[in-house]
Amino acid sequence: MQPDVSFVIAAYNARATLDRAIAGAMAQRDVSVEIIVVDDRSSDRTLDVACAYPKDIVKIVALPANRGPGGARNAGLDLARGRWVAVLDSDDAVLPGRLAAMIARAEKSGAEIAVDNVQVVREDGTPDDIMFPASYLEALGEISLADYIAGNVVFESRFNLGYLKPIFLRRFLDENRLRYDETLRIGEDYILLASALAKGGRCVVEPTTGYVYHIRTGSISRVLELHHVEAMAKADAAFAAAHSMDDSARAAFARRSRSLRKAASFLSLVQHIKARAPLKAIRTALSDPAAVRHMSMPIAVRLRRVAAQFAVAAGR
Numbered sequence: 001m002q003p004d005v006s007f008v009i010a011a012y013n014a015r016a017t018l019d020r021a022i023a024g025a026m027a028q029r030d031v032s033v034e035i036i037v038v039d040d041r042s043s044d045r046t047l048d049v050a051c052a053y054p055k056d057i058v059k060i061v062a063l064p065a066n067r068g069p070g071g072a073r074n075a076g077l078d079l080a081r082g083r084w085v086a087v088l089d090s091d092d093a094v095l096p097g098r099l100a101a102m103i104a105r106a107e108k109s110g111a112e113i114a115v116d117n118v119q120v121v122r123e124d125g126t127p128d129d130i131m132f133p134a135s136y137l138e139a140l141g142e143i144s145l146a147d148y149i150a151g152n153v154v155f156e157s158r159f160n161l162g163y164l165k166p167i168f169l170r171r172f173l174d175e176n177r178l179r180y181d182e183t184l185r186i187g188e189d190y191i192l193l194a195s196a197l198a199k200g201g202r203c204v205v206e207p208t209t210g211y212v213y214h215i216r217t218g219s220i221s222r223v224l225e226l227h228h229v230e231a232m233a234k235a236d237a238a239f240a241a242a243h244s245m246d247d248s249a250r251a252a253f254a255r256r257s258r259s260l261r262k263a264a265s266f267l268s269l270v271q272h273i274k275a276r277a278p279l280k281a282i283r284t285a286l287s288d289p290a291a292v293r294h295m296s297m298p299i300a301v302r303l304r305r306v307a308a309q310f311a312v313a314a315g316r
Contacts, residue, residue: 001032002081002082002083003032003033003034003081003082003083004031004032004033004082004083004084004099004103005028005031005032005033005034005082005083005084005085005086005099005103005167006033006034006035006036006076006080006081006082006084006085006086006170007025007033007034007035007036007085007086007087007088008036008038008073008076008077008080008085008086008087008088009021009022009025009035009036009037009038009076009087009088009089009090010038010040010069010072010073010076010087010089010090011037011038011039011040011042011046011050011072011090012039012040012041012042012046012066012069012072012090013042013043013044013046014042014044014046014049014090014091015042015044015045015046015048015049017090017091017214017216018037018046018049018050018090019049020091020092020093021088021089021090021091021092021093022035022037022050022053022058023093024088024092024093024094024095024096024212025088025094026057027096028094028096028097028098028099028100029096029097029100030097030100031099031100031103033082033099034059034080034081034082035053035057035058035059036058036059036060036061036076036079036080037050037058037059037060037061037076037090038060038061038063038072038073038075038076039060039061039062039063040063040066040067040068040069040071040072041062041063041064041065041066041067046090047060047062059079061075061076061079063075067182068182068184068185069180069185069188070179070180070181070182070183070184070185070188071180071182073087073180073188074179074180074182077170077173077179077180080170082170083169083170083171084099084103084106084167084168084169084170085167085168085170085173086099086165086167087165087189088165089213091214091216092211092212092213092214093212093214094210094211094212095119095209095210095211095212097210098116098210098211099167099210101116101206101208101210102114102115102116102167102206102210103167105204105205105206106167106169106204109142109202109204110202111142111201111202111203111204112168112169112172112196112201112202112203113166113167113168113169113172113193113196113197113201113202113203113204114166114167114203114204114205114206115143115164115165115166115167115203115204115205115206116137116164116165116205116206116207116208116209116210116211117130117131117132117134117137117206117207117208117209117210117211118130118131118132118163118164118165118209118211118212118213119131119209119211119212119213120213120215121212121213121214121215122215123214123215123216128215130209131159131163131213132159134207134208136159137205137207138205138207140205141204141205142202142203142204142205143161143197143203143204143205144197144248144249145194145197145198145245145246145249146245146246146248146249146251146252147161147252148161148193148194148197148203149194149249149252149253149255149256150252150255150256152190152194152256153252153255153256153259154229154256154259154260154262154263155259155262155263155266156255156259162187162189162190163213164193165189165211166193166196166203168196168201172196172199172201173196176196176199176201178192178195178196178199179192180192181235183231183234183235184231184232184235185228185231186224186228186231186232187228187231187232187235190232191235191236191239194239195239195242195243198239198242198243198244198245198249199243224263224267225267226264226267226268229260229263229264229267230264232260233257233260233261233264236253236256236257236260240253
């Protein structure tokens with residue numbers, strides 16, 4: 001029989017956390033599930049952890065070369081048989097009633113996509129805040145393309161909707177040939193959901209909390225570097241060329257594009273400061289003063305000191 005849900009778990013050096021992710025997928029109530037673990041050429045014993053489960057419970061894909069989060073997830077999506085697909089990060093977890101609630105909400109509305117709230121857990125295992133106020137998600141009800149883009153304005157969105165973990169009707173993904181952008185290491189989730197919305201997918205909001213996001217030092221999603229932002233801007237340009245947008249979505253897209261340019265300038269500025277390249281730092285600051293506003297006070301103080309040193313040198 002076709003399962004209700006296919007969980008796709010892309011795993012790279014996830015030996016310490018993979019059991020937790022699999023356990024959450026296995027514990028889903030009132031839905032049938034299949035679990036697909038894609039080992040992205042790990043250098044630890046991630047594959048051994050996955051292989052410890054019976055093959056009728058956990059299907060395993062061992063990639064011959066590292067393809068990154070998008071590529072690993074695509075390998076899992078290509079094998080998925082469920083009516084719905086749910087991507088689960090290998091260091092996160094899901095609560096037992098999550099998929100049943102999300103599917104019920106989506107099917108009642110005739111939607112192809114559903115999202116829910118996120119519980120944040122600190123690295124020491126202590127629960128932190130719920131990511132989004134329940135009242136905010138209840139008021140949203142459904143997320144349009146304009147809503148989603150506006151909720152992904154870098155450094156500016158009040159609530160970053162990019163952290164939402166959607167489930168998709170698998171048939172909708174396949175019919176529209178939607179897959180993750182494998183060139184992205186950060187932002188691949190955003191482009192997939194934005195593309196699905198641009199293709200006419202409806203995304204409903206289940207305001208209850210079902211996804212458990214574990215903060216982990218060194219996680220790629222928490223380390224934003226200049227080359228990540230440059231890749232995101234390139235992916236956004238390709239998105240704009242491939243999809244039509246209404247006026248609201250275009251306005252939100254323009255704000256996001258500006259924010260990416262500011263973020264790139266900011267990160268370039270920080271990069272120059274760390275490299276002790278004051279002339280380059282000052283040129284970057286002068287070319288985009290808005291980037292300086294993103295800086296934390298210690299870095300801003302440091303920049304002023306660099307500028308003062310440059311002024312002294314110029315005076316000589």
